[in-house]
Amino acid sequence: MARIIEFHSVSKRYRGGFDALSDVSFVMEQGEMVFLTGRSGAGKSTLLKLVACLERPSKGQIIINGKNLGALRTRNVARFRQQLGIIFQNFKLLYDRTVYDNVALPLIIRGLPASQIGRRVRAALDTVGLLDKERQYPVTLSGGEQQRVGIARAIVTKPPLLLADEPTGNLDPALSQEIMQLFERFNRVGVSLLIASHDLHLIRHMDHRMVTLDHGRVIDAGA
Amino acid sequence: MAADEDAPKPVGAAPGRRRRRAPERGGLSTYAERHAQALVYALGRLSKRPLTTALIMAVIGIALSLPAGLHVLIRNVSAASYSWESAVKASLFLKDSVSASEGQALAERIAQHPGVAAARYISRRQALQEFRKLSGFGSALDLLDNNPLPAVISVRPDPGLSAARAQALVHNLAALPGVARAKMDQAWLRRLRAILAIAHRTAWILAVLLALAVVIVVGSTIRLDIENQREAIEIMKMLGATDRFIRRPFLYAGAWYGLFGSVLGWIIVAASLWALSAPVARLASLYQGGFELAGLSWRGILGLVAAGVVLGWLGSWWAVGRHLREIQPS
Numbered sequence: 001m002a003r004i005i006e007f008h009s010v011s012k013r014y015r016g017g018f019d020a021l022s023d024v025s026f027v028m029e030q031g032e033m034v035f036l037t038g039r040s041g042a043g044k045s046t047l048l049k050l051v052a053c054l055e056r057p058s059k060g061q062i063i064i065n066g067k068n069l070g071a072l073r074t075r076n077v078a079r080f081r082q083q084l085g086i087i088f089q090n091f092k093l094l095y096d097r098t099v100y101d102n103v104a105l106p107l108i109i110r111g112l113p114a115s116q117i118g119r120r121v122r123a124a125l126d127t128v129g130l131l132d133k134e135r136q137y138p139v140t141l142s143g144g145e146q147q148r149v150g151i152a153r154a155i156v157t158k159p160p161l162l163l164a165d166e167p168t169g170n171l172d173p174a175l176s177q178e179i180m181q182l183f184e185r186f187n188r189v190g191v192s193l194l195i196a197s198h199d200l201h202l203i204r205h206m207d208h209r210m211v212t213l214d215h216g217r218v219i220d221a222g223a
Numbered sequence: 224m225a226a227d228e229d230a231p232k233p234v235g236a237a238p239g240r241r242r243r244r245a246p247e248r249g250g251l252s253t254y255a256e257r258h259a260q261a262l263v264y265a266l267g268r269l270s271k272r273p274l275t276t277a278l279i280m281a282v283i284g285i286a287l288s289l290p291a292g293l294h295v296l297i298r299n300v301s302a303a304s305y306s307w308e309s310a311v312k313a314s315l316f317l318k319d320s321v322s323a324s325e326g327q328a329l330a331e332r333i334a335q336h337p338g339v340a341a342a343r344y345i346s347r348r349q350a351l352q353e354f355r356k357l358s359g360f361g362s363a364l365d366l367l368d369n370n371p372l373p374a375v376i377s378v379r380p381d382p383g384l385s386a387a388r389a390q391a392l393v394h395n396l397a398a399l400p401g402v403a404r405a406k407m408d409q410a411w412l413r414r415l416r417a418i419l420a421i422a423h424r425t426a427w428i429l430a431v432l433l434a435l436a437v438v439i440v441v442g443s444t445i446r447l448d449i450e451n452q453r454e455a456i457e458i459m460k461m462l463g464a465t466d467r468f469i470r471r472p473f474l475y476a477g478a479w480y481g482l483f484g485s486v487l488g489w490i491i492v493a494a495s496l497w498a499l500s501a502p503v504a505r506l507a508s509l510y511q512g513g514f515e516l517a518g519l520s521w522r523g524i525l526g527l528v529a530a531g532v533v534l535g536w537l538g539s540w541w542a543v544g545r546h547l548r549e550i551q552p553s
Contacts, residue, residue, distance in 0.1 A: 054461065054552055075466075082463035092458045108260065109464045113253050153462070 003063070004030045004161050004192045005051060010060030012046050012216075020046035022216045024060070028194060030160070033187040034222070035203045036196040038213035044196040047213070048165050051194065052084055053077050065160060082110055085154030089166035091146045093138040093153075099125070100134040103152045110157060124156040128182065144175035151182060155191075162186065164195040168202065176202050258471070265475035276483070279444050283437050283484020283531060288491035290430035291519065291527050295492060297422050299516055304415050313393040313407045315376040321401040323374070329401055330376045338381050338392045345375045373403065434534055437484070441477050441538025449473065449546045457552040466547060473543045474536060481535020485528045492519055 005028040012021040021043045028034050036044050049055040050062055053069055062069045065083060072080055093102050103121045112120075125131045128148035138146050147167060154162055164183070168176035180202065183193055197203055203210065209222035269276045315333075317326050323346050330344035345353070350372040355364060364371075378396060380389040390407065397405030449456070456469055500516050507514035519527065 049553075052461070078460070078463050078465040078468075080463075081461065084463070086461055092454075092461070094455050094458060096455075105459070106462050108257075109459065109462055109468055111253055111257055114256060 002030045002066070003027050004032070004065050005194065006061075006063040007047075007050075008061040008063075010050065010057045010062055012043075012050060012055060013058045019216050021050070021057075021213075024213075024216070024218050026211055026218055026221050028192065030192055031187070031190050033183065033193045033208045034195070035206075035208055035210045036194060036213065037198060037200060037203070037210055040198060042213040043216040044198075044213055045165055046216075048163050048194065048196055051161075051163055052086055053080055082106075082157070083159055083161065085157065085159040085162040087147075087150050087154045087162065087164035087167045089169040091138070091150045091170075093146060093149055095138050097137075098134065099130065099136050099138065099141070099149050102138065102149055103134075103156050106153060106157045120156055121152075124152040127155065128152045144171050144178070147171060147175075147179060148182075151179070155186065160192060162191055162193045164193065164197075166196055166198070168197065168199060173202070180206060261471040262475045265472040266479055268472070269476060269479055275444070276480070279440065279480050280483045280487050282440050283480060283535070284487030284491055286433040286437050286440075287485050287488035287527060287531055288495075290426050290433055291488055291523070292492045292495055293422070293426040293429060294523070295496065295517070295519055297419060297426060300415075300422075301419055302517065303514055304412065304419070313378045313380065313389075313396070313405055315378060315396055315399075315402045316404045316406070317374040317376065317401055318403045319373065321374065325401065326374050326376065329399070333376060333378060333396060333399070336392075336396070338384055338388065339378055340381050341379045343377045345377060347372055347374045350375055376402075434530070437481070437531075437534040438538040438541065441480050441535045442542040444480065445473050445477055445539040445542035446546055448476065449542065449550070453550055456547070456550045460550070461552040470543050470547060473547075474539050477535040477537075477539025477542075478532050479535070481531035481533065481538075482528065484535070485531025488531065489519065489524055489527055 005026075007024050007026050010021060010024045011019065013019050024043075024047065036047060038044055046055065050057055050069075051064060053064075053072060056069075064080075067080065069080075094105070097105075100121055103124055104117050107117045107120060122131060122134070125134055128151050130145060130148055130152065133141065133145065138149060141149065147170070151167075154164075162183075167183075168179050171179065176199065183195065184206070187193055195203075210220070211218060211222050212220040317329070321329070323344075326346065327344045330342045333339055333342040336342075347370050351364065351370050354360070354372060378393070380392055384392065393405050393407055396402065459469055496516055496518050503514070503516050
């Protein structure tokens with residue numbers, strides 16, 4: 001099976017000398033759902049940022065979906081990111097726009113004709129169960145609903161790879177469970193997911209590979 | 224579950240890859256649609272902050288109305304000066320050999336000449352008397368043994384004559400026997416022209432400086448706008464927005480500012496002209512002229528609005544170029 005993420009001896013040293021990642025190598029196959037765990041500060045967020053090309057590695061090689069990020073020019077980064085769906089802990093919604101407009105944003109960014117946007121936005125909202133809230137503003141929604149808007153925004157472009165950074169960090173256990181079930185549903189139709197989470201209690205019950213980071217090193221690459 | 228049909232598809236089914244090569248996906252209509260979206264979106268954002276928008280508009284309007292108003296003023300004075308040109312007088316200095324009666328006859332003959340409105344003979348003695356009265360050098364003249372002044376025929380060309388025709392007429396009259404020299408009394412007109420040239424240059428300097436001011440005002444407004452939108456810009460960059468996509472609404476906002484500001488500038492000029500029209504009409508009536516204040520021509524209005532849009536665009540281009548690159552998602 002083809003690989004969607006490859007890290008070869010990747011290190012990331014931030015300005016000031018802090019080593020966020022040291023000599024990290026790991027591989028994720030297409031269609032896999034992988035949890036990235038470890039204490040806060042272990043390097044989970046840095047690893048996700050490197051995948052999304054939000055940061056560049058100090059050393060090593062990263063290949064995403066067959067694309068060597070080292071050879072990716074700055075002006076092509078935006079187009080590379082369009083292949084990903086990213087989900088954030090604090091949702092990162094645009095609060096001056098409606099739910100519909102938030103979910104439509106990635107499609108507008110990609111330049112889809114208006115005729116296609118409405119159908120795809122509603123399909124994505126339907127998937128996360130928020131079809132009836134499309135005209136509302138994010139502030140009027142609960143935390144769980146806001147995260148589902150964030151997820152709808154990430155999947156509306158049907159990306160092959162979804163990245164999620166502590167997606168349940170701000171949610172209670174019941175809602176967290178719901179979100180994880182949603183992710184498993186995506187995985188079942190073939191989407192690859194890399195989910196950073198320190199909520200071991202939640203993810204231990206799920207039958208997926210866990211990659212554990214500690215002080216910037218992979219201490220357990222999972223089964 | 225039906226919804227799963229629209230859930231994300233695995234890599235093989237991802238439609239993105241093949242089409243990703245084109246810099247702007249979709250046809251021309253999609254491209255136009257995207258620009259139209261940004262245009263309307265930018266306008267919507269301006270309307271959400273009516274006070275700021277109104278203030279920027281006022282600053283741009285006033286800044287553009289100054290050079291535009293000055294331009295209109297200069298054009299009007301120039302037009303007026305052309306209509307005065309043919310009303311100038313010419314002096315024909317006669318040879319000393321011409322007697323008073325011959326001079327008188329010549330003046331009468333010249334008065335019949337086509338293109339001449341009036342001709343008056345001024346004898347050497349009359350000239351001396353006028354000179355004594357007007358110059359204040361009377362006592363100095365007493366020192367001279369004889370009268371140094373020539374006899375003069377003062378000619379007023381037809382007011383309807385163009386400047387060139389009047390010049391030609393005077394040239395012909397100068398060739399008449401008995402006429403030593405002809406001179407058109409144009410000094411004041413030349414001075415006026417010189418003053419107008421200075422005013423014209425001043426208007427240009429003012430225009431350049433105020434255009435710069437408009438660019439700076441729009442630029443700093445857009446800079447604040449970018450600062451206020453920093454988080455949204457970061458999010459959009461994380462979602463894969465290109466710099467071009469993010470830049471577009473800001474550029475259009477600058478253009479909108481320029482458009483509204485320049486329209487206001489035009490209104491200011493028009494209102495000022497309207498306020499001036501009554502006193503100008505009174506002044507014109509004193510000169511027996513049917514002079515009317517001309518406003519901005521259609522070309523002038525178009526130029527003003529185009530200048531506003533371009534300056535607004537430039538201002539936001541400057542701000543966007545400087546500040547958008549600094550914002551990177553982290």
